[in-house]
Each structure stands twice: as C-alpha cells, then as structure tokens.
Amino acid sequence: MSRILRIKVLVITIFLFLTSLSAQEMVIPMVKTPFPVHGATWNKDGSTFAYTEENNILVRDGNEYSLLQSIQTENGDLQFMEYTQVTEGKGDQLATLSESNTLEIRILPDERPVNVAQVSADNFPTAMAYNWNGNYLATADTGNSIYIYMQNYMTETLIERKSQVLNHNATSLSFSPDNKYLAVGCEDDQIYILDVSSGKVLYSMTYPSDMKITPIFTKDSKGIIYPIKKKKIIVTDFYGNVQRIIKAKKPIRSISLSPDGDTVILNCEDNCFYYYSLETGKWLGWVPRYSQAQLTCYAFDNNGKKLLQGYADGCIFILDLEEVFLLPGEKPPAFKLYVADDSTSMKGKSLDPRDLENRRGNRRPYFKSGHQIVIDTSFAVLPTPYMIAVSAGIGYKNYKWLKPFYVGAEVEPFIGFPTSQFPYSYKLRGGEIDTPLLMGMKVYAPVGFAMKPLSNDLEVFGEVLLGTSLCQLWDRQFGDSRITSKVFPSFYIAGKVGLGWKFISVSVRGEYDTILQFSFSADVGFNINLPGG
Numbered sequence: 001m002s003r004i005l006r007i008k009v010l011v012i013t014i015f016l017f018l019t020s021l022s023a024q025e026m027v028i029p030m031v032k033t034p035f036p037v038h039g040a041t042w043n044k045d046g047s048t049f050a051y052t053e054e055n056n057i058l059v060r061d062g063n064e065y066s067l068l069q070s071i072q073t074e075n076g077d078l079q080f081m082e083y084t085q086v087t088e089g090k091g092d093q094l095a096t097l098s099e100s101n102t103l104e105i106r107i108l109p110d111e112r113p114v115n116v117a118q119v120s121a122d123n124f125p126t127a128m129a130y131n132w133n134g135n136y137l138a139t140a141d142t143g144n145s146i147y148i149y150m151q152n153y154m155t156e157t158l159i160e161r162k163s164q165v166l167n168h169n170a171t172s173l174s175f176s177p178d179n180k181y182l183a184v185g186c187e188d189d190q191i192y193i194l195d196v197s198s199g200k201v202l203y204s205m206t207y208p209s210d211m212k213i214t215p216i217f218t219k220d221s222k223g224i225i226y227p228i229k230k231k232k233i234i235v236t237d238f239y240g241n242v243q244r245i246i247k248a249k250k251p252i253r254s255i256s257l258s259p260d261g262d263t264v265i266l267n268c269e270d271n272c273f274y275y276y277s278l279e280t281g282k283w284l285g286w287v288p289r290y291s292q293a294q295l296t297c298y299a300f301d302n303n304g305k306k307l308l309q310g311y312a313d314g315c316i317f318i319l320d321l322e323e324v325f326l327l328p329g330e331k332p333p334a335f336k337l338y339v340a341d342d343s344t345s346m347k348g349k350s351l352d353p354r355d356l357e358n359r360r361g362n363r364r365p366y367f368k369s370g371h372q373i374v375i376d377t378s379f380a381v382l383p384t385p386y387m388i389a390v391s392a393g394i395g396y397k398n399y400k401w402l403k404p405f406y407v408g409a410e411v412e413p414f415i416g417f418p419t420s421q422f423p424y425s426y427k428l429r430g431g432e433i434d435t436p437l438l439m440g441m442k443v444y445a446p447v448g449f450a451m452k453p454l455s456n457d458l459e460v461f462g463e464v465l466l467g468t469s470l471c472q473l474w475d476r477q478f479g480d481s482r483i484t485s486k487v488f489p490s491f492y493i494a495g496k497v498g499l500g501w502k503f504i505s506v507s508v509r510g511e512y513d514t515i516l517q518f519s520f521s522a523d524v525g526f527n528i529n530l531p532g533g
Helices: 003-023 353-358
Strands: 026-032 040-042 048-053 056-061 067-072 078-083 092-098 102-108 113-118 125-130 136-141 145-152 157-165 170-175 181-186 190-195 201-206 223-229 232-237 242-247 252-257 263-268 273-277 283-287 295-300 306-311 315-320 335-339 349-351 371-381 386-402 405-418 425-428 431-434 437-452 458-474 488-501 504-513 517-529
Touching: 040 078, 040 295, 040 306, 048 078, 048 092, 048 306, 056 078, 078 125, 092 125, 102 136, 113 145, 113 157, 136 170, 145 181, 190 223, 223 252, 252 295, 263 295, 371 405, 386 437, 405 458, 437 488, 458 504, 488 517
Parallel strands: 026 335, 125 170
Antiparallel strands: 026 315, 040 048, 048 056, 056 067, 078 092, 092 102, 102 113, 125 136, 136 145, 145 157, 170 181, 181 190, 190 201, 223 232, 232 242, 252 263, 263 273, 273 283, 295 306, 306 315, 335 349, 371 386, 371 517, 386 405, 405 437, 425 431, 437 458, 458 488, 488 504, 504 517
C-alpha cells in the first residue's frame, strides 16, 4: 500500500470515528417561553403536558411537542398548575391557582373553567395540592388559611369542605394516596396531618420549615417522608417512629416518590435528581443537570418514564428517563438541545447548550403584565416665540387590567425657553416681563398598547395621552421682585410611540394643547417593575 493511500485510509478512519462520536451525542428536546415557568405537569397518560406562561396555559403534545392549546386566564399570573393523574370524571382535569388567589379547574380541551373558587385576593397563594383522582383539592395562602375543596361530578360544582386557620403560613400541601389525609408544612417548624373530611389536625411532628420542602406520604398512606437536615430525610409513622433514614449526596430541595412507591427521588441544590431505595436507603442512580438556570418546577409522568423540568429562564426540558438515568459512578454523556417550535417537532432547531442563555424563542409576540413606576425626561420643540422645553415626569402604569392594553397616570413639570429674539413683553402689576420662561405642568392619563415581539427584554409600544396642561410666564427672578403671570389651563392630547429594552425606553410624541398648539418631543424613560407584576 502506497504512502498516499495509507494517508487517505487514515483520514477516512478518523472521519468515521468522529462521525460515530457525534452520532452518539444525546439529544434533549425542549420548548421555550420568555417568562419564568411556575408550573409544569403531565396529563394522566403522558400524551400531553401543560405549563405556565404568565397568565396563559400552554398545552403541548407529549411526543411531538407541538402546541395544541394556548389558553389565557383572567386572574393574574399563574403560580401553580397540576393535572390530576386518575380522573373519575371525563377528560383531563387541570387545576390552576393564580396570584389573585383564584382556583380554576378545566376539563381540557374545553377552555372554559368548569369550577372556580375565589379566595381573598388580599392574600398571596403559597401552595396547592390536587389528589390523584381529582376528588379533592387544597390551597394555602398568606392569610394562614388552608382550604379543602371537594368536586361534585354530578353537578360540576366545587364544595369548600373546611378551612383550617393556623398561627403561621402553610408553605406546602400534599394529599395521601388514599385521600384520607393532607400533610401541611407550616412556617412554625411543624408538619400537620389533617383529616380531609373534617379539616381537623390529627397529628403533628417537627421539621425544619426554612428548607421549604413539601413532606410526602408513603405509598400505603401510613407513613410520611420529610427532611430533618439539609442532607438527610426520614421515613416515620404519624407518631414519629422512625422507619428509615436516608442520607443525600447534596443539600435537598424537594422530595418525590416513584409510581411504585419503592424509590425516593431527591432533587438537590445542584439541580440533579438522586434515586434511593425506600427499603434500604441505598443510592440507586441519578439524573444529571442539563441547564445552569434555576429549576422552578418539575413533574414525572404517571409511569415514571418522563421528566418535565421548568426553569426560571423560560426553558422546559423533556427528559426520557431511560436515556438520562445514570448508575452510581456513571458520567453524563455529551448532549445537544433540540428546540421544538409550535407546529411540530420536525420543524424544530438544534441549539448548542452554551448558547442557551442567549437565545430566545420567536414563536409570536408576547404581552406585558404587571405594574410599573415610570420616570422619564423629555425634550420638546416648541412653536415660536419659544424654542425648546425640558421636562421630568413620574407616573404609574398598569399592564394587568386590560391586557394587551395598559392605563396609567403621570405628572410632568416642564420649563420652556424662549428664542433669543423674543418679540413680546408683558406688563403685570406695575412690572414688566421680558423674554419670560414658560413654567408649567402636564397631568395626563396614558392609554396604550405594548407587546414584546422577539423576547422578554424588547418591547414596542404606542399610547394616547389625555389630560390638561397648566402653564404661566415667569421673569426668572426670585423674591419680592419676581413677576409671574396667572396660570393658564388648557386641554392636552398627545400620541406617543417607542421602544423599550429591559428597564429603559425611548419614544417620540406629537403633542397638542390649546395654548402652545402643536409640538414634538423625544422622551427617555426609566421603568421600575413593582412586586406582584
């Protein structure tokens, strides 16, 4: 064999070897939203999954990941979401709890809620639980209250069975598999076991509530699993008799149980999932992390074969546990991400994990939601004999009441400067005003439309400003010698369009009032998002 031929064979061999390596790279499907994901859940047979997008419910196919439904709710951003796993009624039941403390139940694909429970909107929801067959739901809020509801399938009504008022806020809720008990994790470092039918406390035990971990029941509903330290959980009966101690690899963030009830799954601070035998406490294996973002929610399907992960950066990962589960000591394989679009997974895109934080989905425009304080400055070109005006305003805008529209109120003081050849002079109260400044204030209500066409950082907006303008002439002097005219009120209207990037906005507007007539201005704004938005 000649030297050239040997080189060709070597090159081909290396190429085939590298190709085989790249072919072995694991592909992880995902979908994206510009907003943090507060809830993600599988339906009872794993054929669909749902997740939150501010106040919207998005439902996707569980195999092709295509978008099946997008449902807009009317009570603020969704904080909790859960499918029931075994439905005695018809269809797939989905429960959602919004920031306004509104509980809604839908039987998808019907978008209309079949049951609604409105608790006090003054209290923020802290937890929600849905039992497996959909008979019972429970919610908790910052008013130290727990609400237990029963569904009547004959009349499609939601009956509030009992509310248990505690001395501290409840941070977590969990039904027992036999539907007889409700475990409540409370801020007073106690777990309370409630009787579902009466709402009364039957048992209590001590646990570190600052870890914010939901205690869960064993499969036979006779024991409860909860943490006692950052890296340690115990299995006890309701009287506190310890049946098992399991030590975790990393500090624990949440606890779940496999469908057969034999395996405890711990999600830890490193975003990994560690599997332990409930009988022996032995470490069985783990699921590594695939994102550097904060994990906000997750859900296993009813068969324990798929894992849905929602993140603070708006990513939702769909993991096949047969591919991602590793035995102790095994290292994660190389992987690449696959971003599905709305229509079908066949039209998705591959995404390098290193670019994940810098890429955004561009499926459609998104609309703003929340409350903002607006601080802006403006430079206006005035009609002669004035030249320019500068102003600084402060206001409030509400993006939640009329989405995608918004309303607000703003106060904007301004100073107008005359031209160098000011043609007029004014005599007032024995004095004379030459080249006076124009002092004034605009008070108006903006009514506008805002959307985010590409990402959560970029917005476009347009608004109409309606109100009044108050102005007067001033001779620029202070003290007893100053001469100031009376205040002249006028009707004010303006149209405004602009762009926003994160908390900064720039815009232009055309203005009209009955004294200054027409003018044009350029604005630079600084926006402060308020809590609860």
